[in-house]
Structures are given as C-alpha cells and as structure tokens.
Amino acid sequence: MSDNQELIAFVTIACMAGVTYLTRSGGLFIVSRINPSPRFRAFLAHMPSSILVAIIVPTLIGKGPSELIAATVAALAAIVTRNLIISLFSGLITVSLLRHFVFI
Amino acid sequence: MSINSISFTRRGILDGFIKCVPLGIGVFAYGLVFGMLAVQAGMSPVQAQLMSLMVFAGASQLVALELWGPQLPVLTIILTTFVVNLRHLLMGAAMRDWLVRVSPGKSYSSLFFMTDESWALSVKEMDSGKKDAAFLLGSGLCIYFFWNFSTLAGTTMSLWIDRYLADPSVIGLDFAFTAVFIALLTFFWKGKSQIPIWLVAALVAWITFILLPGMWYIIFGGLAGGITGAYRSER
Numbered sequence: 441m442s443d444n445q446e447l448i449a450f451v452t453i454a455c456m457a458g459v460t461y462l463t464r465s466g467g468l469f470i471v472s473r474i475n476p477s478p479r480f481r482a483f484l485a486h487m488p489s490s491i492l493v494a495i496i497v498p499t500l501i502g503k504g505p506s507e508l509i510a511a512t513v514a515a516l517a518a519i520v521t522r523n524l525i526i527s528l529f530s531g532l533i534t535v536s537l538l539r540h541f542v543f544i
Numbered sequence: 545m546s547i548n549s550i551s552f553t554r555r556g557i558l559d560g561f562i563k564c565v566p567l568g569i570g571v572f573a574y575g576l577v578f579g580m581l582a583v584q585a586g587m588s589p590v591q592a593q594l595m596s597l598m599v600f601a602g603a604s605q606l607v608a609l610e611l612w613g614p615q616l617p618v619l620t621i622i623l624t625t626f627v628v629n630l631r632h633l634l635m636g637a638a639m640r641d642w643l644v645r646v647s648p649g650k651s652y653s654s655l656f657f658m659t660d661e662s663w664a665l666s667v668k669e670m671d672s673g674k675k676d677a678a679f680l681l682g683s684g685l686c687i688y689f690f691w692n693f694s695t696l697a698g699t700t701m702s703l704w705i706d707r708y709l710a711d712p713s714v715i716g717l718d719f720a721f722t723a724v725f726i727a728l729l730t731f732f733w734k735g736k737s738q739i740p741i742w743l744v745a746a747l748v749a750w751i752t753f754i755l756l757p758g759m760w761y762i763i764f765g766g767l768a769g770g771i772t773g774a775y776r777s778e779r
Contacts, residue, residue, distance in 0.1 A: 453599065456599045459629070463636075467633040483773065484770070486777075487637075488671070492664060494762045495725050496725050
C-alpha cells in the first residue's frame with residue numbers, strides 16, 4: 441500500500457468511528473433535551489425488550505431443529521435458574537450435541 | 545425509585561465488567577473471525593486493530609470488510625456504517641433513566657463503549673431497579689477488552705488459519721449470541737401483557753429482515769414493539 445492509500449484507509453476508519461459515536465450518543469442527546477410524555481415513557485419502557493425480540497428473530501429464521509431445540513432449552517434454563525451463564529452453556533452444549541449426534 | 549438516587553461508582557464498573565464476561569467470550573469468537581477476515585480482505589493488522597479500537601462495532605466492521613479493497617469506496621463504507629449502527633440511537637435513548645442523572649462526561653463516555661451485548665445486560669439491570677449507572681461503562685469495557693484482544697489474536701493467527709477457528713459453528717459458538725439474548729429476554733417477562741408487544745416486534749422484525757438489507761429489522765422491530773406498548777398502556 442502506498443502512503444496515500446494508507447491515509448485514505450485511516451481517514452475512512454476515523455470517519456466510521458465518528459458516525460458510529462454519533463449513533464451511540466445521539467439517542468441520549470435527544471431524550472435528555474425533552475421531557476417525555478407518559479405515552480413516550482411507555483414507549484421507552486417497552487422498546488428494550490422489543491429490540492431483544494427483533495435481534496433474536498433472524499438468528500432463528502431458517503435454522504434447523506438443533507437451533508430451535510437449543511433455543512428452547514436456553515429459554516427454559518433462564519426461566520428456571522434466572523442465571524445467564526447456566527442458560528448460555530445449556531444452550532451451547534445442547535446445540536453442539538444435537539449437531540454432532542442427532543441432526544447431522 | 546427516587547430519581548436522584550442514581551450513582552456512578554467504581555464498584556459499578558467492576559460489577560458490570562464481571563457480569564459481562566460470559567458475553568465477552570461469545571464476542572471473542574466473532575473478534576477472531578473479524579481479525580482473520582480483515583487480513584484476508586487486505587487490511588493490515590494495524591488497520592484492523594485501529595478499527596476495533598476506534599469504531600468498536602462488530603456488525604458494521606464486518607460489513608466494511610466486504611467493501612474493503614485497493615480502491616476504497618469511502619463514502620459507501622461510512623454511510624453503511626452509519627445505517628448499520630443506527631439502532632444505537634434507540635438503545636441510548638432507552639438508557640435515559642440512568643444517564644440523564646449522571647454528569648455528561650460520565651454518560652457520554654459510557655456510551656462510547658455501548659454494544660448490543662453490554663446494553664442488553666445493562667438495560668436489564670436498570671429495569672430490575674439497580675441504581676449504579678456505571679454498570680453500562682463496566683460491561684462496555686468488558687466487551688471492548690474481549691473485542692480488541694480477539695481482533696489482535698485473529699490478525700496474528702490469520703497466517704495459519706484453522707477450520708475450527710474460521711468457523712465458530714463447529715463448536716456451537718455461533719449460537720452463543722442467540723442463547724444470551726434469549727436468556728436476557730426471559731428476564732423482561734412481566735406477565736401476559738407482554739405477549740402482544742413481543743409478537744408485534746417479532747413479526748415486524750421478521751418482515752423487515754426479509755425486505756430490507758442491513759440492520760433495519762432491529763430498528764423497526766424495536767419501534768413497533770415500543771409503539772404497541774405505548775398504545776396499550778393508555779387503555
């Protein structure tokens with residue numbers, strides 16, 4: 441790479457960093473300058489779990505029985521134990537066992 | 545909850561960091577992949593590391609790799625990065641109850657380190673009535689550590705690529721992401737009134753995922769669920 445290309449690459453990365461921080465800071469910047477109405481408060485209260493749902497959905501679309509069963513196991517483990525680590529590892533162990541021995 | 549009781553302590557940072565370690569391990573697998581793919585895409589290890597240190601947003605970094613080459617489409621990369629990361633706007637807004645009660649220096653530096661994983665963990669803490677806003681910074685720093693360490697490991701190891709590392713699905717690590725988010729979601733269960741909200745969010749996310757590229761599905765799913773919740777809480 442020439443020096444010029446090095447510079448362009450660096451500027452690109454720096455601009456990526458800039459716009460990314462804009463997205464990270466922008467939400468607070470906006471909501472700290474308004475006094476939210478009850479309706480907007482309810483919106484803010486329900487948005488986090490909805491974002492989690494939205495993140496999960498495509499990771500399960502088109503997946504096989506191994507993933508769907510493991511997802512159920514992880515959910516049940518989380519409900520029963522309320523423990524993130526136990527849930528994570530029961531999901532991981534289930535998916536690797538099923539992939540290797542059952543739904544190959 | 546008294547609105548003035550939000551604190552920001554070193555203990556909160558440590559607590560967030562430690563509780564986030566299991567999520568950091570999942571992030572580590574993706575950082576390895578990013579580091580190795582970055583070298584294959586023609587990026588120098590220094591550039592890949594700078595990107596992980598400065599941008600610190602996995603999905604947009606992987607997308608940037610797709611566009612990386614001898615002739616960089618600079619504007620396309622920057623715009624794509626912005627769109628892929630737009631979901632952070634909603635996540636930052638959702639942290640309002642903590643972040644408007646601490647100094648701007650603390651809140652805006654915490655936000656630099658906010659990721660999907662650390663945010664999900666922190667918003668759960670906030671939702672369960674915890675009052676130390678430094679948790680967001682601590683959990684973010686944890687992911688930052690794992691992401692950068694794994695980027696370094698990935699670029700270093702890219703010389704001898706091993707199938708087991710290039711493909712995390714072999715040891716089930718690709719599923720870690722799903723498992724963690726499912727577990728966190730169950731902690732938000734507050735009764736049956738949640739069901740229609742989550743169904744709307746899931747449906748809208750699914751449709752958006754099929755129709756639109758990038759990460760729009762997270763934004764539309766989150767908005768749809770939030771709006772449903774706002775509408776239903778009025779009745």
